[in-house]
Amino acid sequence: MKPQDYIDLENRYGAQNYKPLDVVLSKGEGVWVWDVEDNRYMDCLSAYSAVNQGHCHPRIVAALQEQAERLPLTSRAFRNDQLGLLYEELCRLTNSHKVLPMNSGAEAVETAIKAVRKWGYMEKGVPENQAEIIVCANNFHGRTISIVSFSTDSGARAGFGPFTPGFRVIPFGDAQAFEQAITPHTVALLVEPIQGEAGVIIPPEGYLRRVRELCDTHGIQLILDEIQTGLGRTGKLLAEEHEGIEADITLIGKALSGGLYPVSAVLSNTEVLGILRPGEHGSTFGGNPLACAVARAALNVLVEEGLIANAELMGQRFMKGLRAIANPAVRDVRGRGLLLAVELDPSAGGARPYCERLKEAGLLCKETHENTIRFAPPLVITAEQVDWALERISSVLSA
Numbered sequence: 001m002k003p004q005d006y007i008d009l010e011n012r013y014g015a016q017n018y019k020p021l022d023v024v025l026s027k028g029e030g031v032w033v034w035d036v037e038d039n040r041y042m043d044c045l046s047a048y049s050a051v052n053q054g055h056c057h058p059r060i061v062a063a064l065q066e067q068a069e070r071l072p073l074t075s076r077a078f079r080n081d082q083l084g085l086l087y088e089e090l091c092r093l094t095n096s097h098k099v100l101p102m103n104s105g106a107e108a109v110e111t112a113i114k115a116v117r118k119w120g121y122m123e124k125g126v127p128e129n130q131a132e133i134i135v136c137a138n139n140f141h142g143r144t145i146s147i148v149s150f151s152t153d154s155g156a157r158a159g160f161g162p163f164t165p166g167f168r169v170i171p172f173g174d175a176q177a178f179e180q181a182i183t184p185h186t187v188a189l190l191v192e193p194i195q196g197e198a199g200v201i202i203p204p205e206g207y208l209r210r211v212r213e214l215c216d217t218h219g220i221q222l223i224l225d226e227i228q229t230g231l232g233r234t235g236k237l238l239a240e241e242h243e244g245i246e247a248d249i250t251l252i253g254k255a256l257s258g259g260l261y262p263v264s265a266v267l268s269n270t271e272v273l274g275i276l277r278p279g280e281h282g283s284t285f286g287g288n289p290l291a292c293a294v295a296r297a298a299l300n301v302l303v304e305e306g307l308i309a310n311a312e313l314m315g316q317r318f319m320k321g322l323r324a325i326a327n328p329a330v331r332d333v334r335g336r337g338l339l340l341a342v343e344l345d346p347s348a349g350g351a352r353p354y355c356e357r358l359k360e361a362g363l364l365c366k367e368t369h370e371n372t373i374r375f376a377p378p379l380v381i382t383a384e385q386v387d388w389a390l391e392r393i394s395s396v397l398s399a
């Protein structure tokens with residue numbers, strides 16, 4: 001089969017809810033992926049930061065194989081010999097008290113919403129059905145009805161109403177707007193430490209510290225969605241560490257499995273997860289032994305192979321290289337660790353054509369919104385590989 005044959009099959013039989021670059025991949029290793037004609041590309045998207053440990057990391061693949069042959073699924077009707085170990089390792093690593101495992105990121109977000117609402121009614125004394133959760137404009141937290149109910153992206157929302165009530169949207173990075181939006185019914189602030197899908201938007205210095213204080217003062221749960229920023233991506237295990245704060249609830253997913261399996265988790269530092277009783281929440285696959293074994297290996301790799309420090313170091317090198325590209329079309333270069341973005345001037349004709357040209361040059365990345373290209377390679381990237389990428393980016397952006 002030719003690449004076009006695969007594309008035709010997808011177009012003929014698949015829902016067209018994505019607009020992928022026309023590259024048909026069939027193999028991956030580390031930062032590299034190969035298409036069906038054996039052309040090699042550097043992956044600078046890492047499946048939206050799910051593949052922080054690099055494609056097909058041998059230790060994670062081995063854990064998956066071993067557990068798949070032993071026992072993949074028990075359901076939570078019974079206990080298994082992997083779940084408790086994952087809980088312990090996650091709590092030790094992130095300084096949390098409780099874990100609730102799910103599969104997709106959106107499910108972790110939904111779980112947190114349910115937990116803080118219930119906490120609001122049981123502990124804070126909010127009247128039944130009146131709980132409010134404050135969220136930020138240009139957020140990305142997933143695709144379920146409740147989550148798109150508080151999206152400000154018209155593409156994510158249009159045509160999907162009626163929407164779930166109970167959310168209030170404020171500008172991102174504006175602690176004063178948060179303070180003004182608080183009411184006695186506010187149970188939580190749900191926010192990304194850095195807005196990834198919005199184009200790698202970094203809030204002003206001190207923002208997270210200030211919202212942390214306000215949450216403490218007003219008895220509000222701070223929920224940080226670290227599904228994209230967490231697990232080493234920004235050069236820290238969690239992006240909250242850049243401001244020296246701790247969320248009450250931290251959401252992780254994506255790289256929690258190194259890209260081999262959907263695994264997400266809600267971590268909490270207060271007893272908010274303790275509010276959930278048997279029968280009130282669950283998932284057939286959540287916390288299954290295969291997911292737990294894969295996640296344990298993925299976390300191990302992150303820590304033992306020094307990927308977090310490497311993200312910091314390689315991020316600095318990548319950023320320096322991007323900043324050195326002299327092109328009037330580049331409006332801004334920003335990022336933290338290996339979550340980087342180049343924003344182009346609207347007059348440049350959009351980021352998509354640049355992503356197409358980067359693909360031709362052997363580098364895969366994706367536009368976010370109209371004018372921004374995100375660069376987020378696997379955290380296993382080496383200095384030589386960063387330089388290899390920069391040469392290509394520089395020649396495409398300068399052309």
Ligand SMILES: *Cc1c(COP(=O)(O)O)cnc(C)c1O
Pocket residue numbers: 048103104105106107109140141142143192196197225226227228229253254
């Ligand atoms: C990807 C992402 C999600 C949703 O995760 P899914 O696994 O796609 O449901 C939620 N929040 C953030 C910040 C994300 O980047």
